[in-house]
Amino acid sequence: MEEKILIAEDDKFLRLIIAEILKHQKYNVIEAEDGQKAIDIIESEDIDLAIIDLMMPKIDGFELIKRIRSNPEKTHIPIIILSALSENKNIVKGIGIGADIYLSKPIENEILLVNIKNLLKRNKIIQDIDSLTHLPGPLALQEKFKRLKNSCNKGVFIYTDFDNFKEYNDNYGFEMGSKFIYEYAKILVDEKNKLNLYNFSIWHIGGDDFAILIENSLEYKTYLYNVINIFKEKRLSFYKKEDIDKDYITAEGRNGLYRDYSILTISSAVILIDKLKVLGNEQFDNILIKTKKKAKEIKGFSLATAQL
Numbered sequence: 001m002e003e004k005i006l007i008a009e010d011d012k013f014l015r016l017i018i019a020e021i022l023k024h025q026k027y028n029v030i031e032a033e034d035g036q037k038a039i040d041i042i043e044s045e046d047i048d049l050a051i052i053d054l055m056m057p058k059i060d061g062f063e064l065i066k067r068i069r070s071n072p073e074k075t076h077i078p079i080i081i082l083s084a085l086s087e088n089k090n091i092v093k094g095i096g097i098g099a100d101i102y103l104s105k106p107i108e109n110e111i112l113l114v115n116i117k118n119l120l121k122r123n124k125i126i127q128d129i130d131s132l133t134h135l136p137g138p139l140a141l142q143e144k145f146k147r148l149k150n151s152c153n154k155g156v157f158i159y160t161d162f163d164n165f166k167e168y169n170d171n172y173g174f175e176m177g178s179k180f181i182y183e184y185a186k187i188l189v190d191e192k193n194k195l196n197l198y199n200f201s202i203w204h205i206g207g208d209d210f211a212i213l214i215e216n217s218l219e220y221k222t223y224l225y226n227v228i229n230i231f232k233e234k235r236l237s238f239y240k241k242e243d244i245d246k247d248y249i250t251a252e253g254r255n256g257l258y259r260d261y262s263i264l265t266i267s268s269a270v271i272l273i274d275k276l277k278v279l280g281n282e283q284f285d286n287i288l289i290k291t292k293k294k295a296k297e298i299k300g301f302s303l304a305t306a307q308l
Contacts, residue, residue: 002028003048003120008038008064009082010056014105018051018082021109022116035059039067047077049120051112052099054083054090062097069098076127078119082107132178133185135204141211144201145280148215155199155276156220158212159292160268163302164261165208167251172238180238180264181208184231188212191226213279218272228266228301235264267295270305278308 005027009015012033019029030045032038036058041047050068054061061081069075079099083090086104094102101115121143128139162168162184169177185204192200199215214220236244243249248260269291271284278284287306295304 002026004028004030004046005116006030006032006038006041006045006047006050008032008035008050008056008061009053010034011053018112021113025113027116035061035064038064042068042071042074042077047074048123049078049080049116051080051082051116054081054085054094062093065094065097065099076123078123080112080115080119082112130204130206132182133204135185135189135202135210137203138205141203141205142280144213148276148279153216153276154218155216155273156212156214156218157271157273157279157288158214158220158224158268159271159288160210160212160266162208163265163267163296165264167253167261168249168264171249171251176238180235183234183238184208185210187227187230187234191223191230194226195223215276220270224268224270224303231266232301239263262300265301267292267298267302268304269295270303271308272305273308284308 005022007015007018007022007029009018009031010033015031015033019031022029030041030047032041034057038050038052038056039059042050052061052064056064059067061083065079065081068077068079075098080101080103081094081099082103082105083094084105091102100119103112103115125136125140125143128137129135130137162180165177165180168180185202188202188210192202199217201213201215203211205211214223239249244263248262250258250260252258253261269288271288271291273279273284287308291304291306295302298304
């Protein structure tokens with residue numbers, strides 16, 4: 001999908017030049033000749049980035065930026081100021097009210113394009129941060145895989161999730177389920193910090209699914225066993241006493257029938273990798289799927305490993 005970029009610039013000739021440059025890079029461009037038109041576009045369109053001139057009729061660039069940043073639904077939009085006002089006071093004011101980048105006219109095409117590319121990439125990753133766990137999500141994981149494509153270092157990839165979490169969520173409610181996920185994420189991060197390992201990344205893929213990558217090492221057991229042991233204790237605080245005593249809950253399953261489900265446990269699929277450049281390719285994906293399935297077939301806290 002093409003990113004949509006707004007150019008708010010009253011100089012028609014300059015606006016057309018910038019638009020052609022961006023269109024050549026396959027961006028979807030929308031133009032505004034004044035600040036009011038820009039506000040109308042911002043409010044009605046899903047804009048991915050705005051390039052804003054400061055000296056415009058009706059509403060100037062400063063006021064336009066303030067309105068964008070004061071709108072909760074639009075405040076995430078990256079903003080580049082492109083202006084002939086190159087004095088420090090204007091740069092400070094523009095950045096101070098919320099612009100991400102301040103570029104002075106005339107601007108080199110390459111400088112404009114690299115700033116656009118970086119801001120769009122950064123914004124995707126920021127929006128990918130999970131609001132519950134504050135961990136990066138699947139987009140950040142994909143970016144990590146891309147950066148490691150040329151690497152030949154070894155590593156460990158771990159995919160972990162809860163067993164019977166849907167039934168717990170249905171029985172105890174969404175709020176308790178969210179607290180459970182938050183606590184597990186905290187355990188993952190806290191134990192990582194205790195080991196003081198470098199090149200150690202954690203992602204919240206969604207729901208109760210998490211991914212972990214340890215680079216330059218095949219040592220993972222201490223970390224994972226510590227996580228499991230702490231989780232075993234803390235999970236009980238999320239259950240009623242009668243359910244703890246029974247060691248199961250009775251809930252409606254995916255087939256609509258009621259049955260007993262054990263207290264939550266964790267399944268972990270571990271892929272030992274000799275070369276990180278294989279991350280995310282078809283062979284890796286197929287082995288991960290098989291290893292996850294193998295882990296799920298084991299009752300209780302389970303760990304299934306594969307070599308790649």
